[in-house]
Amino acid sequence: MKVIIVKNYEEMSMTAAAMINAQVRENPESVLGLATGGTPERTYELVIETNEKSHTDFTNVKTFNLDEYIGIPKTHPLSYYTYMNEKLFSHININKANTHLPSGEGDIKANGIKYDEDIKKAGGIDLQILGIGENAHIAFNEPGTSENSTTGEVKLTESTIKANSRYFDSIDLVPKTAISMGIASIMKAKKIILLASGANKANAIRATVEGTISELVPSSFLQKHPDVTIIVDEEAAKLLKQYRETAMCTVFK
Ligand code: F6R
Numbered sequence: 001m002k003v004i005i006v007k008n009y010e011e012m013s014m015t016a017a018a019m020i021n022a023q024v025r026e027n028p029e030s031v032l033g034l035a036t037g038g039t040p041e042r043t044y045e046l047v048i049e050t051n052e053k054s055h056t057d058f059t060n061v062k063t064f065n066l067d068e069y070i071g072i073p074k075t076h077p078l079s080y081y082t083y084m085n086e087k088l089f090s091h092i093n094i095n096k097a098n099t100h101l102p103s104g105e106g107d108i109k110a111n112g113i114k115y116d117e118d119i120k121k122a123g124g125i126d127l128q129i130l131g132i133g134e135n136a137h138i139a140f141n142e143p144g145t146s147e148n149s150t151t152g153e154v155k156l157t158e159s160t161i162k163a164n165s166r167y168f169d170s171i172d173l174v175p176k177t178a179i180s181m182g183i184a185s186i187m188k189a190k191k192i193i194l195l196a197s198g199a200n201k202a203n204a205i206r207a208t209v210e211g212t213i214s215e216l217v218p219s220s221f222l223q224k225h226p227d228v229t230i231i232v233d234e235e236a237a238k239l240l241k242q243y244r245e246t247a248m249c250t251v252f253k
Contacts, residue, residue, distance in 0.1 A: 001228040003209060003249040005237045009042060009197040011252065012233050016129065016195055017046035019229075021056050023127045023191075029060045031119075033128030033186070034088075035139075036065065036080045039195050040129060041087060048091040058094040062122050064115070066130070066139035066186075069175040070104040070153065078167050079104075102151055102179040112152035116185050128189035132196050132219055135159050136204040140180035141218040149182030183221050191227045194219070196236040205232055206239040 006012050020043070023030050034040070050056050065080060074081035081101050089099050100118060103111045119125060130138050135157060141149060142157045155177055156164075165171040186192070196205050208219040209230060222228045243249050 001209065001223060001225070001230055001248065003230045003232065003237070003240070003243055005240075005244075005249065005251045006231065006233055007252065008233050008235075012195055012197050012231050013040075013042035013046055015231050016040070016043040016193060017050065019193055020047055020127065020129070021050050024056050024058060024061055027126065028057055029062075030126045031062045031064065031122050031124065033125040033130075033181075033189055034063050034065050034084065035129050035131045035195075036067070036083045037131045039131035039197060043129070043195070044088040048088065051092040058092045060098075061094055062098040063089075063094070063100060064119050064122070064125060064181075065099075065101040067178050067180040068101050068104040070108060070177040070179060071175040073105065074101070074103070102181070104175075104179045108153045108179050112150065112179060115151045115179075115181070119185065119188075125189035126191065128186060128192045130186070130192060130194040130219075132194060132201060132204050132208065133160055134163060134200050134204055136207050136217045136219045138183070138186060138194070138219045138222070140178045141183050141186075143216045143218060145183055145215060145218050147187075147215070147221050148184050151181045151185050152179065154178055154180045183218060187221065187225055189225075192222065192225055192229070194222065194228065194230045195232075196230070197233045199235040199238065201232075201236040202239045205230070205236050206241075209240060209243050 068080045102115045140154045161174045207217045213220045
């Protein structure tokens with residue numbers, strides 16, 4: 001895996017937005033895998049700015065999001081469907097029919113199977129954007145998730161529920177389950193970019209990059225993928241040791 005260490009959240013976001021724009025310019029029919037949460041918010045703002053200024057054309061781009069809560073309707077203000085529409089899709093010239101989120105309503109098992117099939121039918125994900133949990137989850141694949149997992153229902157851990165409670169009026173209102181792309185579904189992406197900012201992600205980043213590959217650290221499976229770039233700020237990278245000294249790591253001061 002390649003690691004790019006930048007100064008701060010803004011520079012992480014600028015780097016990620018530039019990579020998304022480059023992907024779409026190079027292949028205007030790209031299939032993008034997208035994440036929600038605090039980490040990619042600024043990246044999406046910058047993608048919107050470029051879309052306005054230099055008219056990066058999203059007309060024929062398709063998107064597949066990583067996950068969605070179960071237990072709140074997709075129209076809920078805190079659903080990931082709402083997040084994506086408010087933070088990105090409503091502000092770029094994407095065809096909404098080309099945007100996909102797994103559905104947390106109805107038959108979740110069937111939804112998961114269909115979601116993986118739909119990704120396959122679209123030709124697979126060209127560029128997958130990931131955030132990371134403090135417990136090293138990717139999408140909502142919590143520690144203990146099998147490497148062979150596909151899209152389906154997952155139980156959120158206490159630490160994830162606590163982290164996500166910052167958006168809800170009370171922790172009791174945070175859904176306890178979600179539908180998430182599995183590790184195997186994510187690993188099929190042709191190219192993966194993982195973003196992390198802040199000291200609270202430092203342990204997870206060290207375990208992802210320098211740790212042993214294990215179900216206890218779901219993000220560590222990314223070490224097996226042939227094209228992963230981790231874009232981290234100094235705070236999130238502060239526990240990286242040996243990797244900093246390798247040719248696979250670029251540090252921007
Ligand atoms: C979101 C997702 C999660 C988040 C992770 C980090 O779609 O799949 O894995 O990327 O929980 O969340 P933030 O960015 O809020 O710290």
